[in-house]
Every structure is written in structure tokens, then in C-alpha cells.
């Protein structure tokens with residue numbers, strides 16, 4: 411069994427919401443969010459191609475286990491913490507917000 415981390419979703423008004431779920435280190439954040447029935451669940455292909463699951467990492471460490479299409483996340487956006495949630499796994503507790 412791998413490590414589990416807590417992922418919290420920030421409200422659109424910028425406040426930390428009650429929405430949170432656990433995510434194994436070897437599972438994508440998007441998959442864990444869907445499995446937990448938590449959200450705002452915004453997703454499409456689940457494979458890094460459509461860009462629908464774009465989100466901002468407010469805090470926490472992650473590992474990008476799949477390449478993120480530059481068509482959806484530019485290098486500048488990556489530096490600002492934007493990711494595709496279907497392409498990242500947690501490496502610490504995380505706080506995320508919808509992109």
C-alpha cells in the first residue's frame with residue numbers, strides 16, 4: 411500500500427472549502443476525486459488530451475506521471491501551478507482550485 415494524502419478543493423471565492431478527499435500516491439488526483447464523489451468534478455478524457463481537468467495547485471507537492479499537453483498547459487502556466495489533474499499524483503497533502 412502506498413502513501414495516502416489529503417486533497418482539498420478551494421472554493422471559487424478563494425476560501426478553503428469542506429470538500430476534500432484522500433488520494434493514494436499512485437493514483438491521479440482526478441481519479442481519486444471522481445472515486446470519492448467529490449468535486450466540482452470537471453473532467454473529460456482522463457488521459458491528458460482534452461484539458462477539461464485543468465486546475466491550479468495552491469499548495470502541496472505532486473508528480474506529473476503523464477505528459478501534460480502544451481496546448482492546454484503552457485510553460486508559463488506550469489510555473490504558475492497549473493496542471494491537468496488526470497496527469498498528476500500527490501506527493502503531499504494538497505490544496506487545489508479549479509483552473
Ligand code: FES
Nearest residue numbers: 454455456461496
Ligand atoms: S480529463 Fe482530459 S486532460 Fe484531464
